[in-house]
Amino acid sequence: MLLDRITTDPSLCHGKPCIRGMRYPVQMILELLSAGMSQEDILADYDDLEPEDVLAALAFAAHSVQVKRVQILAR
Numbered sequence: 187m188l189l190d191r192i193t194t195d196p197s198l199c200h201g202k203p204c205i206r207g208m209r210y211p212v213q214m215i216l217e218l219l220s221a222g223m224s225q226e227d228i229l230a231d232y233d234d235l236e237p238e239d240v241l242a243a244l245a246f247a248a249h250s251v252q253v254k255r256v257q258i259l260a261r
Contacts, residue, residue, distance in 0.1 A: 188238060191238060191239055191242035192204070192242055192246045193206060199211050212246050215228065215235075225237060
């Protein structure tokens with residue numbers, strides 16, 4: 187399962203979700219993608235990442251925004 191590639195460890199990257207216990211936060215992968223880098227570009231720049239790692243970051247993002255309702259608590 188793709189989400190199994192996402193790990194959290196309080197001693198690694200301040201506990202942020204990372205790729206396979208390495209120092210690659212999911213947030214960084216998503217930021218690279220949103221800046222216009224392709225999966226191929228990312229994999230070329232970070233040779234210890236695998237194609238499934240990029241897909242796992244996207245799956246994690248999709249999973250994390252699955253909410254039934256958003257309610258504003260304060261303005």
